Amino acid sequence: MELKFTVSGRIAKPVHEVFEAVADPEKLSGYFTTGGAKGRLETGAVVTWDFHDFPGAFPVNVVEAVPDEKIVLTWGAVPEGEDGESYDTTVTMRFEPLDGNTRTLVTIAEEGWKETETGLESSYGNCEGWTGMLCAMKIYVEHGINLREGFYR
Template structure:
């Protein structure tokens, strides 16, 4: 069985605002990367994201960016706490679609885990994480509330 998932949610903001909230490190750091983001997401760039719940900056290798439509990046697979995680990357694809003229459907898919118990655990963990990220993005963009503030530390 191929280990992959897809989550989606609608945000009551135009595509351009939602897209910018992901590619801009200052904005991303306000609701998602609790330890900060460094570098704008642009095709070919490698940026870093830091999270209080997983200390240490993670390299994010940006594969493709199409303004207001799509972001594709790769980052190290994580197979759970205490796991002897083999070194390989998963691929994340974020799609941004206009809905009703003033809303955006954000779809996040991740794939590439090894078909092992550790890979399954890692995919479930990241599915949970991306669901939380969509909720945090919606709360921030629509209401200015940071859901992740104090959530992990």
């Protein structure tokens, strides 16, 4: 069984504004990367994301960024055991204008975990994380509220 998932949500803002909420590190830090984001999501960039609930900055490799359409990135999966080999998963974010570009459908898919107990647990954790990111992004972009403020340690 291949470990992968897709989550999606609709945000009542034009596609460019929603895309920028992810690509711009200052905006992303306002609702998702509770410890901050460094670097704009552009093709070929390596940026860092830090989360208070999962300490330590993570390197994020931007494989492809097509403005207002999609972002493809890779980042490290949880290693298998103490001596486990590191490997990356692939995240694809798609941005689709809806209703004359007054709303945007954001779809996030992640794949590439090893088919192990650790891989399964990691995939569920990331599915939860991306779902939370979509909810936080919606309220931040539409209303300027940081939903994650005080939610984690």
